[in-house]
Amino acid sequence: MICYHASHEQFPPGKMLELAQLARDSGFQGITCSDHFYPWSSRQGQSGFALSWLGASLQATGLTHGVVTAPGWRYHPVILAQAGATLSEMFPGRFWMALGSGELLNEGVVGRRWPAKSVRMQMLYESAEVIRSLWAGETVNHYGLFNAEEARLYTLPAEPPMLIGAAISPETSEWVAGWADGMITISQEQSKMVQVVEAFHRGGGKGKPMMLKAEVSYAETEEAALQGAWQEWKTNVFDSSLLAQLRLPSEFETASMYVRPEDMHPHVNISADIDRQFEWVKDYLEMGFSTITLHNVNREQEMFISRFGKKLVKHSGL
Numbered sequence: 571m572i573c574y575h576a577s578h579e580q581f582p583p584g585k586m587l588e589l590a591q592l593a594r595d596s597g598f599q600g601i602t603c604s605d606h607f608y609p610w611s612s613r614q615g616q617s618g619f620a621l622s623w624l625g626a627s628l629q630a631t632g633l634t635h636g637v638v639t640a641p642g643w644r645y646h647p648v649i650l651a652q653a654g655a656t657l658s659e660m661f662p663g664r665f666w667m668a669l670g671s672g673e674l675l676n677e678g679v680v681g682r683r684w685p686a687k688s689v690r691m692q693m694l695y696e697s698a699e700v701i702r703s704l705w706a707g708e709t710v711n712h713y714g715l716f717n718a719e720e721a722r723l724y725t726l727p728a729e730p731p732m733l734i735g736a737a738i739s740p741e742t743s744e745w746v747a748g749w750a751d752g753m754i755t756i757s758q759e760q761s762k763m764v765q766v767v768e769a770f771h772r773g774g775g776k777g778k779p780m781m782l783k784a785e786v787s788y789a790e791t792e793e794a795a796l797q798g799a800w801q802e803w804k805t806n807v808f809d810s811s812l813l814a815q816l817r818l819p820s821e822f823e824t825a826s827m828y829v830r831p832e833d834m835h836p837h838v839n840i841s842a843d844i845d846r847q848f849e850w851v852k853d854y855l856e857m858g859f860s861t862i863t864l865h866n867v868n869r870e871q872e873m874f875i876s877r878f879g880k881k882l883v884k885h886s887g888l
Contacts (some may be wrong), residue, residue, distance in 0.1 A: 571634070572851065572882055573600035574626070574875065575783060575865035578804065579609035583618035583626075589871050590627045596879025600634040601627060602783065602863045607644060607676040610805040611819050611826075621653050635665055636781070636863075638736050638754060640672030641697035642690075643680050648721045650697070651704040658727035668754045668781075669694055669701075670736035673814045675822070687814070689715065693744070698733060698749055707729035734781065738810045740769035747773030751762045752860075754781040757854070759836055767858055781861040782854050786839040788847055788866055788874045798868025799838045800831040807837045838867060848881045 574593035576586045590601050605620035605647065628635050635657075641647040650667070657665045676682060685693075693715040703710050704723050712718040734754050734770040735746025743766045746753055753770050757763065763782075763840055785806075787799035805822035807829055808815070816822055834840060839850045854862050866874040 571861045572597045573602050573636075573861060573863040574598040574880065575863045576601055576603040576623075577614075577865060577867075578604050578618040578620060578623070579606050579614045579616055579868075580869070581871070582616050583623045586618065586623065587627055587630055590631050590633075591877065592872060593875050593879070594631045594633050594710070596875050597882035598633070598875070598879060599882075600861065600863075601631060602636045602638075603627075605637050605639040605676075607679050608819050610675070610803075612803065612823065614819075615697075624657060624665070625660070628657065628664060633664070635661075636668060636734070636754075636861075637782075638668040638670055638734075640670050640677060640694075640743050641701070642693040642716055643672060643677035643682060646718075647697035647700045647716065648704065648710075648718050651701040652723055652725075654701070654731050655705060655723050655726050658729070658731045659725055662728060666732040666734055668734035668736045669698055669750075671814070674886070675813075675818050675819070678817050684815070687862075688810070691742075695749060698735075699748075700858050702730070703731060732779075735781075737770070740765045743775075744765075744769040744773035747771070747778070748773030750775075750778070752779035752781060754783065757782060757784040757839065763857065779860045780858055781863065782859040783863045783865060784839060784854060785837060785865050785867050786847055786850070786874075787834075787841075787868050788844065788878070789842055789868055789870050790873070792840075792842045795840050795868065796831050796834065798870065799834045799840050800829070802869070803838060803867040804829040804834065807833060842878050844881060847878065 606617050609617050641650050654667045671694050674684045685786040696714045699713050709722040732751040734752045735750030737746050747770045787795045789795040804826045822883050
């Protein structure tokens with residue numbers, strides 16, 4: 571399945587809905603979206619509420635949708651469970667939810683101390699257990715890194731959505747393999763991606779779906795593709811250990827002051843050749859990823875959607 575990524579940090583929700591419909595009409599088979607409180611930079615300039623938008627886009631497109639979110643701070647896990655159950659009841663089999671350990675950029679707004687990664691991982695695991703129990707119709711009492719008392723969902727889907735684990739490092743990938751229905755990761759240098767895949771299999775994920783969010787930059791010219799990637803996405807080239815610790819968009823802007831356009835290549839598939847972009851996708855499929863989500867990080871969304879969609883229609887077996 572080849573999906574289009576709706577970046578709420580870069581476009582207002584109404585525009586994103588139009589782009590999701592264009593993606594459907596052009597041949598994309600699914601939609602994913604980000605779930606941020608802040609954008610990565612003031613230049614990106616937007617930050618719509620994903621859980622509201624998902625209902626509208628599921629209704630408007632008829633496609634499968636997924637979201638990567640973080641339980642425990644902005645969203646109590648009980649509330650995420652309720653949101654996922656409601657979306658899945660309305661749109662059976664067309665919604666999945668991925669859980670990650672979060673970033674201070676988004677979660678810091680609730681005013682709690684930002685804990686070490688090990689604590690956030692434990693909260694993630696506890697959250698997944700509670701969400702699964704609620705989707706199974708159980709009454710939940712949980713006392714740990716968060717509390718839930720006499721929690722029960724009265725509106726449930728016939729089948730619960732997939733609960734996916736988000737992972738970037740091999741260590742996290744191996745860990746999520748033990749409890750998640752599948753894994754979602756991001757595009758990196760091929761050797762690093764191979765390590766993530768091998769770790770997921772080693773941890774018990776063999777046979778479970780693997781999803782990939784691939785950052786690309788496609789434009790009319792190579793220079794436009796490079797500049798678009800640099801202008802919009804240079805705040806995102808750092809290691810996840812740093813990305814998780816910065817508090818405000820201004821801090822990301824400061825951290826990226828010395829990132830050069832040529833530094834973007836290891837992090838974004840930059841090319842004005844749509845055939846080259848398509849070859850990258852086929853490489854990812856050969857690595858074992860069953861769902862590839864493409865995020866064109868520059869502003870040229872309509873052109874990318876329509877031209878890449880033609881490739882998808884031509885190669886409908888993908």
